[in-house]
Amino acid sequence: MFAKKSVRDIDVKGKKVLVRVDFNVPIKEGVVQDDTRVRAALPTINYLLEKGAAVILCSHLGRPKGTPDPKYTMKPVAEYLGKLMGKPVAFAEDCVGEPAEKAAATLKPGDVLVLENTRYHAGEEKNDLDLAKQMASLADVYVNDAFGSAHRAHSSTEGVARFLPAVAGFLMEKEIEYLGQAIDDPKRPFVAILGGAKVSDKIGVIKNLLAKADAILIGGGMANTFFKAQGYPIGDSLVEDEVLDLARELIAQGGTKLRLPVDAVIAEKMEEGVETKVVPVGPTPDGWRILDVGPQTIEAYGKVIAGAATVVWNGPMGVFEVPTFAKGTFEVAKALAASKCVSIVGGGDSASAIQKSGLADKITHISTGGGASLEMLEGIALPGVAALQDK
Numbered sequence: 515m516f517a518k519k520s521v522r523d524i525d526v527k528g529k530k531v532l533v534r535v536d537f538n539v540p541i542k543e544g545v546v547q548d549d550t551r552v553r554a555a556l557p558t559i560n561y562l563l564e565k566g567a568a569v570i571l572c573s574h575l576g577r578p579k580g581t582p583d584p585k586y587t588m589k590p591v592a593e594y595l596g597k598l599m600g601k602p603v604a605f606a607e608d609c610v611g612e613p614a615e616k617a618a619a620t621l622k623p624g625d626v627l628v629l630e631n632t633r634y635h636a637g638e639e640k641n642d643l644d645l646a647k648q649m650a651s652l653a654d655v656y657v658n659d660a661f662g663s664a665h666r667a668h669s670s671t672e673g674v675a676r677f678l679p680a681v682a683g684f685l686m687e688k689e690i691e692y693l694g695q696a697i698d699d700p701k702r703p704f705v706a707i708l709g710g711a712k713v714s715d716k717i718g719v720i721k722n723l724l725a726k727a728d729a730i731l732i733g734g735g736m737a738n739t740f741f742k743a744q745g746y747p748i749g750d751s752l753v754e755d756e757v758l759d760l761a762r763e764l765i766a767q768g769g770t771k772l773r774l775p776v777d778a779v780i781a782e783k784m785e786e787g788v789e790t791k792v793v794p795v796g797p798t799p800d801g802w803r804i805l806d807v808g809p810q811t812i813e814a815y816g817k818v819i820a821g822a823a824t825v826v827w828n829g830p831m832g833v834f835e836v837p838t839f840a841k842g843t844f845e846v847a848k849a850l851a852a853s854k855c856v857s858i859v860g861g862g863d864s865a866s867a868i869q870k871s872g873l874a875d876k877i878t879h880i881s882t883g884g885g886a887s888l889e890m891l892e893g894i895a896l897p898g899v900a901a902l903q904d905k
């Protein structure tokens with residue numbers, strides 16, 4: 515159970531509520547390209563408005579390096595939110611100082627204000643408490659609904675919670691409940707599927723899951739490092755030589771729990787339409803690279819997924835952006851959608867593969883936070899959550 519207070523536990527009538535949302539959405543020429551994260555924040559926003567609050571939204575967007583940069587303005591997101599909600603949404607050209615204070619002062623119950631990018635201030639990523647205090651001064655209550663940023667202790671995600679009554683929004687609560695349940699009390703067999711480019715990003719996750727899961731299915735570029743650690747020549751495949759020893763340790767520690775691909779799709783170039791070969795895992799010739807898992811791996815992993823009661827998946831099985839090497843990832847997505855298990859997909863690439871294959875409604879929970887969900891799988895407490903009031 516989620517041990518933190520949520521918006522349900524507080525009275526917000528007539529209050530101004532500062533809500534940290536995750537509006538870090540892709541924007542091209544002023545147009546929001548994917549509104550998943552904006553929509554995901556609506557239940558909390560609408561609930562607060564219904565309960566008679568005025569809502570002040572803040573978020574980071576991209577990496578503006580601590581200074582205003584029009585490329586990363588929040589304005590198009592504010593406009594988009596207005597259209598989505600069918601009501602005026604005000605915008606303040608700074609998240610603190612005069613523009614924010616003036617805009618916040620005029621708010622009435624039912625009003626919505628979006629503040630400019632929190633990362634326009636260098637203090638944000640340093641968890642500068644002065645910046646946090648200035649943000650807190652705009653409101654009476656703080657709500658954190660930005661699961662995607664909860665693994666960062668920044669002024670708007672952690673610092674501000676020190677100056678106001680601080681509770682979780684619905685999205686935060688839902689994310690933590692699904693992921694927390696999977697890790698702490700999963701229905702078994704509990705299977706983790708881990709892919710993506712690098713092992714180094716996921717060492718902590720593999721270690722923690724080796725203690726908790728019944729099987730870990732490895733795919734993607736990170737499998738190459740395990741192959742090399744076992745002594746297989748991997749040609750020109752992506753590899754991390756600096757973690758070979760660690761990979762060997764994980765193999766030894768994992769025993770039969772840690773499953774590696776048994777075959778691979780290889781090619782000389784990472785390009786659409788090039789000649790490919792399917793080879794059993796073993797020597798990959800020089801000049802060739804492993805770019806996807808092969809059909810026998812898909813079949814074997816599919817069986818494990820079909821027999822699982824809980825599955826968490828993070829990271830693609832191959833270079834899925836190139837259709838020639840996307841099969842492994844999409845077949846895993848299909849197997850997951852077809853399985854009766856509780857299925858949880860971590861943000862980023864795996865979530866986008868699920869969306870692209872039109873299988874999203876067959877998945878129990880698709881997380882909005884890649885990094886944050888990985889840290890939960892690693893067993894690390896999220897600072898943005900730890901800072902909230904206990905129930």
Ligand code: AMP
Binds near residue numbers: 830862
């Ligand atoms: P990550 O951000 O660590 O989850 O990695 C995602 C990236 O890993 C995607 O952009 C994939 O194209 C890439 N990837 C997956 N498999 C391979 C592979 N066999 N070789 C190179 N890159 C890969």
